[in-house]
Amino acid sequence: MPETIPENSVGLVTPQLYHFDEPLELRSGKTLAAYDLMVETYGELNAEKSNGILICHALSGDHHAAGYHSMEDRKPGWWDNYIGPGKPIDTNHFFVVCLNNLGGCAGSTGPASINPETDTWYGPDFPVVTVRDWVKSQARLADRLGIEKWAAVIGGSLGGMQVMRWSISYPERVGHAIMMAVAPKLSAQNIAFNEVARQSITADPDFYEGRYRDHDTLPKKGVMLARMVGHITYLSDSAMREKFGKASDQLKQASLNLGRDLRKGKLSFGFDVDFQVESYLHYQGERFSETFDANTYLLMTKALDYFDPSVDYDGDLSKAFANSDCKFLLFSFSTDWRFPPARTREIVTSLLKAGKEVSYLEIDADQGHDAFLLPVPRYQTALKTYLERVHREVTADAS
């Protein structure tokens, strides 16, 4: 918990619920008659409404990207390293908007919401939503906020996929599309990990075909397993070695330890937790399973699996970008093995083929896929420099 709010924090923030009555037709053919979006904003919208930045969250993210909800919060929002006064996404300059996506479990309409048609939980009946559906709902939120065109739309991982979709579906509404740790679509390996996660959830005896709330229970074990598998793919081998490998009397150099720190200093010769990494994964998984909805996890992984903007263009992503009218900035991270640099470069190549304006940086970082969330100096500097330039553009246009 923060004793005092740091100076470069957006401070205490309160999310706001926006209700939408206009039915949303989904990619699956189904329709959401009405829905709510939970939204957080930081900074001030200028008179021209031209300084808006939309932040798109990744698999387990939500609308709470920066600041604190109360002085009792243990941690700030998920992208607090990057959003705040003087930070790369500078709230002194920009009006920053972040929302919980449809199907989420942090306040927006999702499987844990009440279905007005049945007066009970949506549960497994909540329609499968895609990145395209999210972006459509985000565009309606932009309408509601009076923002015709975002100065920038920014997101990492699954968030980056939403940014890509924005640039394709609403070319006139995006000034700059900024994506990090992203791929044009999932590979078989990516989908395989998602399927293991889904199987862990659906195989939990407390899952009850997604109707666990009717049984007053939660499939915590399944969600925990799903998160453990996911978490491994977010970290790099080197990050784990570093995190769990200290120097000891026996191993003078931490690098020789390979991250094999023992939890109790000796082996148990049983099947309990022996190593720190095991206990860390248990802890992360357990905490996650207490707050994250199982049906939402299933939906989010499906949205990832289904994402492929090239399907409407004979598999040629460059054709998908044909009408995009924004500048693009992409980042990849050297130890990211979920979406390694080569996958991000596929997008860059498609953008070049489409003749678009694009910048691309490959950041040396040890932290794996998670690097996009963490303070990595070169990445911070580049994003800050780029957005300062965007701010100068916005200011020049306004005057």
Add this chain to the structure above:
Amino acid sequence: MRPDLAIIQKWIEPGSRVLDLGCGDGTLLSYLQNEKQIHGIGLEIDEDKMNACLGKGVNVIQQDLNKGLDNFETDSFDTVLLTHTLQAVRYPDLLVKEMLRIGKNCIVTFPNFGNWRSRGYLAFKGRMPVSDFMPYQWYDTPNIHFCTVKDFDEFCQAHDIDVLTRTVVDYNHRHRQLIRLFPNLLGEIAIYHFTRKNGAAAS
């Protein structure tokens, strides 16, 4: 602006698409964007220089020229630039071939190793030339493929390259008349503007 840059900017058509290989801090592309409304992309690997590009609003892609340019389509740019970088790449011949494939026309500038100072340095001191402009020792220099004006002329002939303009200058724009007479001896910077020979395929 470096004299070679001041000269080559005249060859860039307004509104054209320009690819700058080893674009540095983006000075040239930024100038061309502002003065000629070109659509530019720069390739660079130095972090600080890339950052300078981002600050100037110059599109910059982190890409190592030694690893090829196969992510660029044939004929996708009007002009491909390679200024003061030829001597630092691993495979200059392959890179120039790729430039000819990607660009409708190409511009290359390089320090002329045939200059009398370099010749004198080696001839009289018996050591690899070190100057203000190329202040490296033989063991730490990024410049691994020096050539002379004569060498590059021959290279162009052998590789179906149609040289549109060849200009040779010194760093201070002096000796211009004399340089014209003895380019390989007096010239310090060689500037070539060239295309594929008529009929040569953009393979």
